[in-house]
Amino acid sequence: MSFKWEYISTLKSKSFLYKETKKVAGLINQGFNEFEIKNKAKKDNIFQVNTEARRSEIASTVLKRLKVLDDFFIEKIVNGDIETGKQIVVYSIMKTDRLFFEFMHEVFREKMLFKDFILYDKDFNIFFNRKKEQSEKVASWSDSTFCKLKQVYIRILFESGLLKGQRRKREVVRPIIEEEVVQHLKEIGDSKYLNALIGEV
Template identity: 75%
Template sequence: MADELEYKSTIKSRPFLFRETKKAAELINKGLKEFEIKNKAKNDNIFQVNTETRRSEIASTVMRRLKALDDFLIDKLANGEIDTSKQIVVYAIMKTDRLFFEFMYEVFREKILLRDFTLQDKDFNIFFDRKKEQSERVASWDDYTFYKLKQVYIRILFEAGFIKNQKNDREITRPIVEEDVAYHLKEIGDTKYLNALTGEM
């Protein structure tokens, strides 16, 4: 799915949103529809943000990510162990953001494969430079966009527990995916997303 998407940089204002995504998954499990969850976000402020614009933006982002999940993964996100829930949110971001998926697959996965467990500033710079060469769209973005993307990627990885710190040489913690989740991702044809998480071939 991700490799069919256009490159975009909207993630820079829509980071991990773990608590919000888990909350929405719990509501889906209770039988609420997308429009009902969006209404609750707008009228009841279930995501606890100040402006109506931000409420709508978060609700749209969260629901878009949740649409990339099937019932099994939504249930795991809502009711599973916290590490598993966080991994599923990262998976949902990868499914809906091509550039982030490619970063996870081409940089994060490669780091684990090569047993190089530090994520450095140069790793981001090399990745973004390569994407600029491959895509006119990415090449058209300004330096500030790449600065913000790097910040958000680091924040997502840190909040997901995939790196231990956010500054300088960031130590990678290889995610351990639950056996039934790993099996499910393989069964639905998403082995490459699983590999992006775990650093496998």
């Protein structure tokens, strides 16, 4: 996938959604199509949330992420171990959100490369300031947008097991990824996402 797509800030109102992603992946494996899944989300409340608007939002977000995954990854989310499934969800977020991928590649990956395993507030500030200099669109976002993005990034990393702690001392954790998944990422030409996750050049 080319990195010519636009920067977006919609992740600020979304979250990791691992359980929801696994549920929808299971429905896809059973042969349900996008329309049927969205209908089940609204009518059957498969995500156990109060409002119909939120049900639709979760369904749309999860389906968008799953669309960038092939059958191998969807099968792994459904039937693989939890830790592998979580890393595949992180991969799907990187594939659908340019800014999050660049954060993972430029900040998270470098933390592991340089053995600097604490993620500080200043790391986010430096990253976002650099992006503001590189993109007029990012520069136009409000301070509250960056504050929310930071919170969501931390929560995604924490819930996926890539971070210990969500407060001041946030320790970066190198994930253990199944060799089968590592090889598949390399075979399909997505090594850059793998490197962002495991801290390799």
